[in-house]
Amino acid sequence: MTQTTDNPFFRPWTTPFGIAPFGDIRIEDYRPAFERALADQRAEIDAITANSETPTFANTIDALETSGHALDRLCGVFFNLAGSDATDAIQAIQREMAPVLAQHGNAITLDHRLFARVKALYDQRDSLTLTGEQKRVLEKTYKNFVRGGAALDEAGKVEMRRITERLATLGTAFSQNVLKDESTWTLDLAEADVTGLPDFLKNALAQAAKDRGREGYVMTLGRSMVEPFLTLSPRRDLRETIFKAWVKRGEMGGESDNTAIVAETIKLRVERAKLLGYPTFAAFKLDETMAKTPEAVRALLEKVWSRAVVRAGEERLALAEVAREEGMNEPIQPWDWRYYAEKVRQRRYAIDEAALKPYFQLDRMIEAAFDVATRLFGVTFRRREDVPVYHPDVRAYEMLRDGTPVGLFLGDYYARSTKRSGAWMSAFRSQEKLSGDVLPIIVNVMNFAKPPEGKPALLSFDDARTLFHEFGHGLHGLLSNVTYPLLSGTSVARDFVEFPSQLYEHWLERPEVLSRFAIHAETGEAMPQALIDKLIAARTFNQGFATVEYVSSALVDLAFHSLSDADGIDPIAFEAAELKRIGMPDGLVMRHRTPHFAHVFSGDGYSAGYYSYMWSEVLDADGFAAFEETGDPFDPKLAQRLGAFVYSAGNSRDPMEAYVAFRGREPDPEALLVKRGLATAA
Structure with missing residues (x-):
């Protein structure tokens, strides 16, 4: 002791x-x-x-x-x-x-x-x-x-205790098993295996080897290395090996296998819902959201799904044509999609991912995210070297308004073996006033590949979007201005919490931002306007693929939690049956397969709620359209309402009321389809 x-x-x-x-x-x-x-x-x-x-x-x-x-x-x-x-x-x-x-x-x-x-x-x-x-x-x-x-009566309370305590144990085990698979699986690569890869990726693979005390190159299951390898490596055999390991996380057998954990979790959630008088866990979970019912969620997802499947089919034909020209006559497999999609993108838009990446330096993208917050909300950021941090890679910044500190922001950007995959925002301390003027301490955690000593960290455009997304969450916590802890920051309905983060992504794509902060790492030159135009023109490229990946995950999540009886469920077989039922296109897989679907099974956070990103996307697409309608993406009056009714308001009012107070009306769902290129603007 x-x-x-x-x-x-x-x-x-x-x-x-x-x-x-x-x-x-x-x-x-x-x-x-x-x-x-x-x-x-x-x-x-x-x-x-x-x-x-x-x-x-x-x-x-x-x-x-x-x-x-x-x-x-x-x-x-x-x-x-x-x-x-x-x-x-x-x-x-x-x-x-x-x-x-x-x-x-x-x-x-x-x-x-x-x-x-x-x-x-x-x-x-x-x-x-x-x-x-x-x-x-x-x-x-x-x-x-x-x-x-x-x-509940006393017998019901006994059951509730049993269920919730067991679910807590299962959720912890699930997340630790995924981390174990991600941190222990590696693939040693020789010089011949990395031929044709751009320097930024070779450097990341070399750094991963160095971090593990090995020579040469090492591939890990970090998304920041897997996705660029699948996009840029001409070695189909290696792409297949890496992809199969990537989608098998949590299903590799042995002590870290999550299959039984998922089955028990689903069963216990059904029991919990019925104990509280709901027919299914989805009905229970959605009762306190904007969507309200599983039927409303399914209606949105299926509307988008039908259009996305058609678009994905068109995309697959284009990929197959390029593949045949290069002598690959087999059907497009999941480990082929990103590789040939990049080739199609280069042909259509003359955008080369390897040539684009030097423009997205991590340090400059952090500056860009800060600058947007300054222009929208009048806050500034200052690096604090005197603030204790939990790892040498973590950076600390104080956020100020009119020179007065109003919050502390931590940025933890690089992947490491002790960090779970993905990207997220969290709070070391949430804002509130009940106990005094308590300032928030907010952290953004990413998994970008760490560069070699003395070299800048280079991001893909998707990485940069992730940074903006998480900083949108961060601002939701940092700008919070409520009295009660229960209502602070991101403590809002699950299908509203992604609105501030997804909305914030839009400013990354603005020419006003790219021209100032997308600076080439070697030449120091700003991204040319012609390249900015190409990048914006290509933003709906491959959206069939991206939408099918996401919506299939959301539909499987909803299907699991719409069960009224889960006794004896085989999660892997159930997943396969649901994908067959919805008509999952060939050559595509879920963005998050069930055995590593941490959003849904490492806790209750997004269980029956993975649809939330798309529900919030209706809000963010329609919400940013409000700025576009003014002709000024930083319109002061609109930004003031956005700050007051969304970013600063926490859960102090109903989310639809908050949205209407900002926008002036309820959202138009068609804006989502236009944003994804699945419909044309009226």
Whole structure:
């Protein structure tokens, strides 16, 4: 047991912004910190329930919202590191704590005394003198309790505890298994294997070998290396080997195989939904979203699906024609698609991915993302070298408005073996005012290939778009301006949370941004206007492929969670049957196959909710059209409304109300199809 005075979690943090003193934290500090933080919140909850006074907003909701600060601070550190710098020791603690934390959450949610106080306030909410934000907090708190099982009888509560605690364990195991497959699979490549590859990719492969103490070149299962290799390597045999390993993550057999975990997860989710009175988990999960019902989600996805399949068929014919010209007469396989699509793109638009990449330097794209925020929202960013960080690659920036710090932003951009794949935004601390003026500490995590020493990191255009996407999430957290923690930042409906991030991507494609920040790494010259024009003209290229990849994943997710009985389910067979049912085109696979579909199975986050990106895309396509209609992509009045009603508002109002307050009307779904090139503008 670590002594109290030695444990950083047992003392105030006097670091800049009160960020964790990462260098002082030892692995042995976590368990005692969890023990104390859990005990502290239990005592705080007991004080609320033991209060003999009539329930008031202050002595119940305010008290509940201010409870658990020590646990929040600890979890902010621990779970961010579990995703971005997960050592074996961190993972062991994560496995141990998953059911403990679920038990703790259940103890609060299923406490009949606490729920009675919340319900008493909810029942008289219309007669209470509450602000709009307070009323929203009360309604959300009550619904969260009910959805957590607080209204169940004792037998139902016992079942709810069993289900949620087991799901917490399964979700942790799922994500750790995927990370294990991604971090352990490698392929050694000789000089002959990398012939014809551009320097940026050869350098990344060489750096991966160096990082592992090997000679030559090493391929990993990081997306930032897999996708360019599949796009640019003429070696069909290697593309096949790498692609098959890539799509088999989580299904490689042995201890890291996720098939049984998925089956049990689906079964438990069905049980949880029925316990709460819903026919399926999808019906339960979507009840608190903009979409509301599985039928509404399916209607959107199938409308897009039918057009995407037609477009993908046209694209496959074009790829096959180029392949035949080069002597490849076999059917286009999934490991061929990106390779021949790049050749078609070069022919149609004279855009060469290898020639394009030097224009997208990581440092310049970070500057671009910051500059857009400055022009839209009046905030600036300043590098802070004195802020402790959890890894040498992490960069810290303070965000300021009128010279006053309003948040801290961390950027963790490079792939490493201890980091799960993908890209995401998270918070070490969320903004709120109930406990004082608490400033947010937000992190963006990416998996870009780290360049050799002294060389700039070069991104693909898709990588740059990912950076803008995650920074859009980051701004949603950084610009938050609410009182209550429950409503802070990105704590919004799942199918609204992607709106600020996807909207932000649009500014990357603006000539005003590209001409200033797309600077060639070797010549120092700005991207020529002619190349900018080609890049913009090509933005709907291969959208049949991209849309089929995505929508198939969303439809399989929805199908799993629309089951009313999942006993004995074989997830792999179910996936295959659903893909056959919807008519998955030959030569294409889901963007995220079931055994590594972390969005859906590493926790409840996007379960029955992967459609959210497309639902939000309706909003972002229509929302950016508002700026285009003004003739100014940085229109001050529109930007002010966007900041006030979307980026700063958290969950303080219904998401459709927030959108209408910004846009002036509800969104037009046709804007999505136009954006993806699946329909023409009226």
